[in-house]
Amino acid sequence: MDKLMKILHTSDWHLGQYFMMKTRESEHLHFLNWLIEVVNKQQIDALIVAGDIFDSASPPSYARKLYSDFIVRLQKSSCRQLIIMAGNHDSIAVLNENKDLLKALDVSVLAGLSDDLNEHIIELKDDRQNTQALVCALPFLRAADVMRSVQGSSAADKQISLQQGIADTYQSIFELANAQCHEKALPIIATGHLTAVGCSVSDSVREIYIGTLTAFPAVLFPAFNYIALGHLHRAQKVQKTDHIRYCGSPIALSFDETRQQKNINIIEFDTNNALTVNETVIPVFQRMQVISGDLESVIEQLQELKKELAGESAWIEVKLKQAFYLSDVHALLNEQVQESQIEILKISSPTINEKNQYQAADKSTLDNLTPADLFQHRLQIEDSYSDQQREQLTKLFAEVCSEVEHKS
Structure with a gap:
């Protein structure tokens, strides 16, 4: 046969x-x-x-x-x-x-x-x-x-x-x-x-x-x-x-x-x-993990992970359910993974606006924004365009992106 x-x-x-x-x-x-x-x-x-x-x-x-x-x-x-x-x-x-x-x-x-x-x-x-x-x-x-x-x-x-x-x-x-x-x-x-x-x-x-x-x-x-x-x-x-x-x-x-x-x-x-x-x-060749919760829970999870990995490498995203200024919390969380191969690559938490009111959306950074996101953000802060003009500009921008993307 x-x-x-x-x-x-x-x-x-x-x-x-x-x-x-x-x-x-x-x-x-x-x-x-x-x-x-x-x-x-x-x-x-x-x-x-x-x-x-x-x-x-x-x-x-x-x-x-x-x-x-x-x-x-x-x-x-x-x-x-x-x-x-x-x-x-x-x-x-x-x-x-x-x-x-x-x-x-x-x-x-x-x-x-x-x-x-x-x-x-x-x-x-x-x-x-x-x-x-x-x-x-x-x-x-x-x-x-x-x-x-x-x-x-x-x-x-x-x-x-x-x-x-x-x-x-x-x-x-x-x-x-x-x-x-x-x-x-x-x-x-x-x-x-x-x-x-x-x-x-x-x-x-x-x-x-x-x-x-x-x-x-x-x-x-x-x-x-x-x-x-x-x-x-x-x-x-x-x-x-x-x-x-x-x-x-x-x-x-x-x-x-x-x-x-x-x-x-x-x-x-x-x-x-x-x-x-x-x-x-396929085997996992680089440990990656998302950790979420309030600050106390996240710190506890990082300590447990540190023990579990025992020197092995891991890339971590932290999703905090509390609102923090990221500059404050970043140093605090990095202290928890000192003397380990754990690297915190991303931290997100609810943002705080100028009136100090909590907002549900995650803090935006350039590494998680697409060109379309940036274009929409720029469009939103312009108050001189009508809804029809905004719609036309969005369509034209999408066509330009598509042309650039496919030119290669």
């Missing part, structure tokens, strides 16, 4: 990310080392990375080295094919730099949408070079790739046009893949880097279609046998379907992800193309 092909689905590595001025280099190195171990232990045949290899369009040199070193090490493993898709954080130019060279190593890099969708259909072959599956390897689809801008279109018209453009792209490539199957019923896998309707989003996920499409309905996907999604950092099924899944990011990219279990997905098909998905838990 032929050995079933094993395909590993991972995404959202965000190599090069800095988290509140802390580098993630060590965590990413540990993850990639662990991933190589899994590939060898599980005898993985093909590996799919569904976007956001890097955290920015201009990744630091160490992040590029992590990426290239991983590819070199993968050549010595059981994995015969590596398929890499660009995400919304990735630069098409950066990923394409070594595309032709990597092709010689059976590494397929899909950084941008080609005019010929056949270039996005990758054959997965066994050790006897027999095709066992097809991958419709689509990267992050930029609005300019799938829709034409019509002057005077409303926001609703643009949303419908973008949604239809994405749906048409998936339908077209599905039909091409089906035609390539001929009489043999091969499993067809698709990739995507987008937000699907009904899925859970964390703080570190950036909106990708600003001002237009917020989420893509899963019912518009054709009948692929498995859809390997990236962009959302929480591992989850889409609309409770077994075959449409996010594997999530390998490490927590924001404090609200610290309670999430991080996974990779290992998928197999039997001779009847029945799907099996095994979620493999």
Whole structure:
């Protein structure tokens, strides 16, 4: 009996990310080392990375080295094919730099949408070079790739046009893949880097279609046998379907992800193309934790954590339920973690306005504000604009942000 092909689905590595001025280099190195171990232990045949290899369009040199070193090490493993898709954080130019060279190593890099969708259909072959599956390897689809801008279109018209453009792209490539199957019923896998309707989003996920499409309905996907999604950092099924899944990011990219279990997905098909998905838990390489309560409770929790960790590293967010001036409480809390590897990276508490009345909102700092937040704040303190002008300016700013975001 032929050995079933094993395909590993991972995404959202965000190599090069800095988290509140802390580098993630060590965590990413540990993850990639662990991933190589899994590939060898599980005898993985093909590996799919569904976007956001890097955290920015201009990744630091160490992040590029992590990426290239991983590819070199993968050549010595059981994995015969590596398929890499660009995400919304990735630069098409950066990923394409070594595309032709990597092709010689059976590494397929899909950084941008080609005019010929056949270039996005990758054959997965066994050790006897027999095709066992097809991958419709689509990267992050930029609005300019799938829709034409019509002057005077409303926001609703643009949303419908973008949604239809994405749906048409998936339908077209599905039909091409089906035609390539001929009489043999091969499993067809698709990739995507987008937000699907009904899925859970964390703080570190950036909106990708600003001002237009917020989420893509899963019912518009054709009948692929498995859809390997990236962009959302929480591992989850889409609309409770077994075959449409996010594997999530390998490490927590924001404090609200610290309670999430991080996974990779290992998928197999039997001779009847029945799907099996095994979620493999990724170890935690850097302890991150949120501590909340009143000041007395927080101090007690920090002391307990200090004993528990016994010299191990931890990054902490403190959420105080009392109102304090942060400059006063910061020194007090840092005293509690002296002579330990615990670092308090963020403290929030209800703010105090000029009338000394407590407010419910957390204190805002530049590290937790988006450009849209700052723009709205600036707009609110201007009293010379009408509501209609504010609405128009907000829309124009969103379009500028989207253009800058997708220019890479």
